[in-house]
Amino acid sequence: MAARILPAVKLATKLAIAGGALYVACDSGLLGSSEQGSEALEKAKTAIPPAVEEWTKYFGLEAQIPSMPKIEFSPVQAWNSGVRWTISSLSEAPTKVTEYTNQGVQYLKDLTK
Numbered sequence: 001m002a003a004r005i006l007p008a009v010k011l012a013t014k015l016a017i018a019g020g021a022l023y024v025a026c027d028s029g030l031l032g033s034s035e036q037g038s039e040a041l042e043k044a045k046t047a048i049p050p051a052v053e054e055w056t057k058y059f060g061l062e063a064q065i066p067s068m069p070k071i072e073f074s075p076v077q078a079w080n081s082g083v084r085w086t087i088s089s090l091s092e093a094p095t096k097v098t099e100y101t102n103q104g105v106q107y108l109k110d111l112t113k
Helices: 001-026 034-059 075-110
Strands: none
Touching: 034 075
């Protein structure tokens, strides 16, 4: 009987963890716009170091954990640079296709000489 219940409990636990993570991500604004993501990152930057410090003191791990690195990352700028790169590549695509086609034709002509 326990052999049949254990897989169901494992599945329910996994679904609960995944659902909770999805809820927290939606609630904190991680799945929203880039501005909401930036705000969520700033909230995390201010909330995580005190929580880590409290837990390290509680468990006595003060000397074992390195200090928190400074994160200089702007999701808005990263998103914009990705969009710029994509649009630039798409605008250059016809020119590149023509260039590569001409190179291929020239290569075939050189082979048949």
